[in-house]
Amino acid sequence: MKRLLLVLVATAASVSAQTAARRATNLAALLAYPAFYHGRPIVLIGNVTTDQNGRARVSDDNGSVRLVLKNSAPDGLDEIRGEFWDISRMKPDDPRFSTYDLRKTFELDPDGPWPRSGEVTAIVVTAVRPATPPPAPSIRAIVLNPTRYIDQKVTISGQYSGRNLLGDLPEAPAKSRYDFVLRSADAAIWVINMRPKGKDFDLALDARIDTNRWLTLRGTVQHGRGLQWLDAEAGTLALAKPPAETPAEEPVRVPAGPPPEVVFSTPTEDETDVSTTTSVRVQFSRDIDPATLKGHVKASYVQAQSKERGEPDTPPINFTTQYSAATRVLEIRFAAPLERFRTIKLELLEGIAGADGQTLKPWTLTFVVGS
Known part of the structure; x- marks a missing residue:
């Protein structure tokens, strides 16, 4: 079973923590999406306890997390601030490790296999x-205290962000x-089963x-899956006024997430004997701006094979694309069956961007078509 280790280490604020906006979150989200939160200043709430040996832990309904502190932490329900690390996205010689003993602090053997994503994480x-x-339900209160509000009806207000456009x-x-x-201060939440449309407004997704x-x-x-959302009640959506002022420590600006990556494809790289009637499906790690796909997807037969066949020109491949925001999957459908025993090269070119830019x-x- 994959061993997930969250270590909270007391230290001075790093440069990135000083310059980037903090994000309210919870342990469930960190465990489910370590790559997304890597390198981000965060704030979360959990129950802190210290055993007779002075070892502190923070816990919620999702489990407990080790606390390594320079100074003692008060037992009970605490708010913890810091920077989240997914160790898999760092290297053993990372300068941020210079003040730590990897074995003692992270229970990590620097000479052994480096952990995979989410195996060893830290705050x-x-x-x-x-x-x-929290004095009343709010987006921030729900994100920081999710189990407190699960299955409860609440009323919230927030800044509209479309389909996670920011x-x-x-x-x-x-x-x-x-x-x-919807987002407010340093927190955000999904809203489902409600079109962002009402009297005198119809907002773009x-x-x-x-x-x-x-x-x-x-x-x-x-x-x-580490997310919180509000199942909206019909007839309750209305325009609202932004707060008169936002506390300086809760900035609305949220730092950009990590760049999107391709996490899966079918066919797979170098797959052989692929059907002539195949389509290609590519899944991304984050939401993609569909407008940036236009003109940045290319499919072709390998030119070297055309020379071997004595073809004056490499035949073109006509195709259409369809992107599903719900699953983050791009599907490439070919207009005609692919030629047998040829190598296909599919390229996602520079210029494709995530929803946040x-x-x-x-x-x-690349894959090879069979018979």
Whole structure:
């Protein structure tokens, strides 16, 4: 079984923690999406206990996490601030490790196999203080205290962010065709089963033109896969006014997420004996801006094989593309059966970007068509 280790290490704030905006989250989200939160300043709430040997842990309904502190932390419900690390995305000689003993602090053998994504994670702690109960339901309160609100009806207000256009959250719940995000201060939450449309407004899901609008609505809090969402109640959606002022420590700006990556494809790289009637499916790690796909997908036969066959020109491959935001899958459908015993090269060219503008590194897939 994969061993997940979260280590919270007390230290001075890093440069990135000083310059990037903090994000409210919870242990379930960190465990489910370590790559998304890597390198981000975060704040979370959990129950802190210290055993007779002075070892502290923080826990919630998802499990417990080790705390390694320079100073003692108060027992009870605490708010913990720091920077999240997914160790797999770092190297053994990373300068951020210079003040730590990898074996003692992270239970990691620097001479052994390096951990895979999510196997060893850490929060470099900058502050711990007793948490105070939220005075009323809000987006931030729900994100920081998810189990407190699960299956409860609440009313919230937040800044509209379309279909995660600002990259606030790692993934969509894919519960309805109109899923959208509301954000407030350093927190964000999905809203499902509610089209962002009402009297005198009809907000765009896939364009940033309406991301300065604020909405209020009522719904039931639900969760799954490290995400929280509000199952909206019909007839409760309305425009709202933004707060008169936002506390300086809770900035609305959220740092960009990691660049999107290709996490799966079918056919797979160098696969052989692929059907002549195949289509290609490519799944991304994060939401993609569909508009950036146009003109940046290329499919072709390998030119070297045309020379071997004595063809004056390599025949073109005509295709169409379809992107599903719910599953983050791009499907390439070929207009005619592919020629037998030929190598196909599919390219995702420079210029494809995530919903928050982070660009995809150019990617290539090759496979061989069979009989």
